[in-house]
Amino acid sequence: MLYFISSSHNPAFNLATEEYLLKNYEDDFFFLYSNTPTLIVGKHQNTLAEINLEKTEKENIPVHRRLSGGGTVFHDEGNLNYCFIKKGEKGKLVDFQKYSQPIIDTLQNMQIDAKFEGKSDLTIDGKKFSGNASHVYKNKVMQHGTMLFSSDLKRLNQLLKVNPLKFKDRGVRSIRSKVTNISDYLSDPINLSEFSKKLILQVKATFPTAKEFLLTAQDNEQIEILMQEKYNNWEWNYGYSPNYRFEKLSNLAGGSILEVELNIEKGRIQNLKLNGNCIHPKAISDFTNKLKGLYHDKSAVLKTLNEINLDLYFNNMTSNQLIKAFF
Template identity: 65%
Template sequence: MNYFISESNDPYFNLACEEYLLKNYDEDFFFLYINRDSLVVGKHQNTLAEINLDRVNAENIPVTRRLSGGGTVYHDFGNLNYCLIKKGEKGKLVDFKAYSQPIINSLQKLNVNAKFEGKSDLTIDGKKFSGNASHVYKNKVMQHGTMLFSSDLKRLNQLLKVNPLKYKDRGVRSIRSRVTNIAEYLSSPISITDFADLLIQEFENTYPNSTAFTFSEEDLNAIEKIKTDKFLTWQWNYGYSPNYQFEKLCAYSSGKILEIEMKVEKGFIIELEITGNCIKREQFQSFLDTFKGISHINTLIFKTIELINLDLYFNNISSKELYQLFF
């Protein structure tokens, strides 16, 4: 078992690192990383249905998709993430409980009554502090998860809050659980880096003959390429979302009302209908046609709206008001 603690706080890099080690090394790995403030969605989720887009944009929060399924998670400097990559027998690769045991052992040695519950959760006093997910590749499994150590739980809820009624799709919805931080249960305070060191020691005990690992320059270049070509792209982070229908009604303070129905496939708008009491119907189809075939992404939608003379199609609607209709 090779082990290391990532020196990067870049979520795109660390997720690319997971994929690179899983697909390009034949050895087992355990490593830890701490990401800066970011949101990481599950592989089969509709990104826009999971995040508070307005807040994410205002705070410039990175959003990316991981290889594994499950729900959306919030990362910050109070959240420690682990990744275990292990070879095994096909059909018997996934074992959340067994691979999470070193984490539970480490906490119990700190007199924290951590438990494995349900399918893949780690809890303290019935509250979740770690969500785990896995991805199988050939004869290997990658199991990874979050560990809330001293995370900003209020901000977590703010960034993940979204109206699920806007989206109709077959994507996996996140299930919100009662969560807690590990630090609240420690009899003697330790830092998150001290906790990371304890976990490394426990995994060394669990997997004898473990070896500290360091990336070569070739490794780092390959990881950066995966990061650029995949984890930084709109196609992966948003376009990979399942096809969905988006519906929203906006009632503006001036008394104007607009309602939108939109069908999106592979991230692109393929059908669009807008109704309301402030629409000039004569040329309105040409307005709708402008948006068909473009990506349902905030920057592109806003740019498209800004280029249109809205007075041709609406009675007294601003670009900002119209933009609110699309998300």
């Protein structure tokens, strides 16, 4: 077992580190990292259906997709993330309770009554402080999880507040739970760095042969490449979402109504229908043809809208009004 605390707070880099170590090393790993504010969606989720896009954009919060399944989580500097990478017997690799045990043991030693509950949650006083997910690769499993230590829980709830009625798909939906911070239960306050060191000590006690690990210059170079090619890429973070249908009814200025229905496949607009009292019915099919094939991405759609004479298709409609109707 090799252990380390990541020196990076870049969420894309840390996600890429997980995948890189899983696929390029034969060693078992345990490592900890904290990220700057970011939203992390599960591998099988529809990104737009999981996040409050308006607030995410307003606060300039990046969104990344991880390698494992499960629901969407919010990371900030008060959230500590752990990752186990372990070899094992195929068919018996996934064991959420087993790999969560060092976390529970650490907190129990700190006189905090942490428990493993449900499929993969860690709780204190019936409130969730950690959610866990896993990914199997060959004869190895990567299990990672969040640990809310002193996170901004109000901000977390706001960024994950979405309207589920706009999306119809087969993506995995996040299950919202009452959450809490570990720091609220500490009799003797410590900071996140001190808590990280306690976790490392527990892992060393659980795995007596554990040794410290540092990324090499070559490791960092390869992780940077993976980060740019995948974890900072729109096609992975948004376009990888399962096919979905987007429906939205917008009440616009001056009594205008616009109803939008989009069918999205592999991130691209394949079919779209527009109805309302603000469109020119005989011309609207020409407009919809211009948007077919575009990524369902604000910047891509807005670029095209700004290149079109909207007066040919709508009554007194601006590109900014339209873009809100499409997202």
